[in-house]
Amino acid sequence: MEEGLRERKKRETRQRIADIAMGLFLQRGFDNVTVAEVARAADVSVNTVFNYFRTKEDLFLDRSEESEDLLARVVRERRAGETAVQAVRRDFFEALDAGDWRYGMSDGLDLFAQRVRESPALQSRARLIEANRESRLARTLADETDADPDDLTPWLVSAQICAVVRALTRHFAVRQAAGEDPASIRADLREHAERAFDLLERGIGGYCPRP
Amino acid sequence: MEEGLRERKKRETRQRIADIAMGLFLQRGFDNVTVAEVARAADVSVNTVFNYFRTKEDLFLDRSEESEDLLARVVRERRAGETAVQAVRRDFFEALDAGDWRYGMSDGLDLFAQRVRESPALQSRARLIEANRESRLARTLADETDADPDDLTPWLVSAQICAVVRALTRHFAVRQAAGEDPASIRADLREHAERAFDLLERGIGGYCPRP
DNA sequence: CACCAAATTTGGAGTCACTTAAAGATTTCA
DNA sequence: TGAAATCTTTAAGTGACTCCAAATTTGGTG
Incomplete structure (x- = not known):
């Protein structure tokens, strides 16, 4: 049961979004960062962010x-x-x-x-x-x-x-x-x-x- | 220390909005009623609703x-x-x-x-x-x-x-x-x-x- | 390699709570 | 009555989140 390219990319993308989001949140405060900014910084569309995380809060309190x-x-x-x-x-x-x-x-x-x-x-x-x-x-x-x-x-x-x-x-x-x-x-x-x-x-x- | 016309009207308006909102919420469910509907039913503008109640939830859980x-x-x-x-x-x-x-x-x-x-x-x-x-x-x-x-x-x-x-x-x-x-x-x-x-x-x- | 099917990503339009600012309207009080 | 204070409304956002259909990417097959 190998992990295909697709699965790996998904995991990486999710992690990248979460990491970049956390960086921005810690730096500037949760309410001062928009999801659009996170998306831009992670180089994905806003819809992709919401594809991985149901809410903005999930970006912060992931695990x-x-x-x-x-x-x-x-x-x-x-x-x-x-x-x-x-x-x-x-x-x-x-x-x-x-x-x-x-x-x-x-x-x-x-x-x-x-x-x-x-x-x-x-x-x-x-x-x-x-x-x-x-x-x-x-x-x-x-x-x-x-x-x-x-x-x-x-x-x-x-x-x-x-x-x-x-x-x-x-x-x-x-x-x-x-x-x-x-x-x-x-x-x-x-x-x-x-x-x-x-x-x-x-x-x-x-x-x-x-x- | 009488209650002037202004105070009375304010109290009445607030109560009317809260009552009408509660009626709609109980009837159709909190998430199925928009603040705009409450405002229209109470015959005030949306901003007047937010003038009396800070959030939509306050309309429901007032006291x-x-x-x-x-x-x-x-x-x-x-x-x-x-x-x-x-x-x-x-x-x-x-x-x-x-x-x-x-x-x-x-x-x-x-x-x-x-x-x-x-x-x-x-x-x-x-x-x-x-x-x-x-x-x-x-x-x-x-x-x-x-x-x-x-x-x-x-x-x-x-x-x-x-x-x-x-x-x-x-x-x-x-x-x-x-x-x-x-x-x-x-x-x-x-x-x-x-x-x-x-x-x-x-x-x-x-x-x-x-x- | 080429091609199809499935999964992902994207753009665009829309909803809704809530904010802000400025222009009315109403009430109070001198 | 007239000016000051207070309400209300209008108008124009912002931002999270949803829905949909069109692109793009990937996995597997002939």
């Missing part, structure tokens, strides 16, 4: 598939004896220690994060990705526990796990946007994350009682 | 302010001795018992919910409303606990509370969309909600261990 599947995969591949939360907790800290980008907390995502922050369209798309991530994790949990089709528990657990991951990611992003050094944020984040996962595992029932 | 503030208000006005979760729990069941619409679980929101479900633009806007609701609750919790500016806890708690409310609302919507009777869904939902809030208060640490 969102991996991000959407992340938590579901971590749970699917968790170790013997590990609960869902324990698996996510472990993977999160592994990524933190390795400086991996998969939870959005590495160095060098600065400009990328800034471009997302300043564009309502990209923020909206980011929320969609998060929603899909939550759905996938919920389905995985339902599978793994042979849950009843209308058992809410997988959805509740998924939503809460995603909520914690989102809060931690957001915290990193906010402080990075404020100009703090990524490495020192990650150092702080370790303690914050410990408390966050503890809260997740043990519940928030005692929080904020009115005197 | 989202109340929805965004709901949980924050419930916590602000919680009773003596109540924790944040207890307050939300109580308010949720009050709404459920009263058949109130504020958590999206009354009769008669059928068509409205369907229109949201079938429109990507409206779903996107609904996610934005949920995100704002989460932010407001987080800020409220931070205020109420005099939390450190970079204490993550208010955000974590807010995200988890919102996650549970969202899951419950979603469950109602899914079953309503499948044609079930709202009253009987609400009956089931009572048990589901009890378990959901228990889980929220006590934690999900033991969920889904791998054998």
Whole structure:
């Protein structure tokens, strides 16, 4: 099953468009670059761009598939004896220690994060990705526990796990946007994350009682 | 401080546009009605519509302010001795018992919910409303606990509370969309909600261990 | 090599949300 | 009443995205 000339060219063209688009977006901001400009820079027609990418946002957040599947995969591949939360907790800290980008907390995502922050369209798309991530994790949990089709528990657990991951990611992003050094944020984040996962595992029932 | 002719006319025009738009949207679907049609039906120019409503989505999800503030208000006005979760729990069941619409679980929101479900633009806007609701609750919790500016806890708690409310609302919507009777869904939902809030208060640490 | 069929690319025309600027029209108030 | 402030409309874009039919390119076959 060789890859013919046709397939290779398609892949190359798609990649070229995506790369050139990302370059322009990072340089000038997502909303300040038109699809027509991307097309011109990539030396194709506008219609060809839309042939490969359904929307302009897809040009920027291309490989969102991996991000959407992340938590579901971590749970699917968790170790013997590990609960869902324990698996996510472990993977999160592994990524933190390795400086991996998969939870959005590495160095060098600065400009990328800034471009997302300043564009309502990209923020909206980011929320969609998060929603899909939550759905996938919920389905995985339902599978793994042979849950009843209308058992809410997988959805509740998924939503809460995603909520914690989102809060931690957001915290990193906010402080990075404020100009703090990524490495020192990650150092702080370790303690914050410990408390966050503890809260997740043990519940928030005692929080904020009115005197 | 009387309301002058100008103010009254403005209020009336805005209301007329919103009412006529909602009628058209419910009848034919959000994406099948153009702003130009709304304008013509309301006997104003397109620019007047955009003068009152910043986007087409605002025509549909006008009074989202109340929805965004709901949980924050419930916590602000919680009773003596109540924790944040207890307050939300109580308010949720009050709404459920009263058949109130504020958590999206009354009769008669059928068509409205369907229109949201079938429109990507409206779903996107609904996610934005949920995100704002989460932010407001987080800020409220931070205020109420005099939390450190970079204490993550208010955000974590807010995200988890919102996650549970969202899951419950979603469950109602899914079953309503499948044609079930709202009253009987609400009956089931009572048990589901009890378990959901228990889980929220006590934690999900033991969920889904791998054998 | 030549040729056909399928897949890609392109150009062109159009829709729709939304913006901007300037010219009316209406309301307020001195 | 007349001028100032405020609304509304008209007109002319911009930009994402769609639809369609005409070119072009590629893969396989005789």
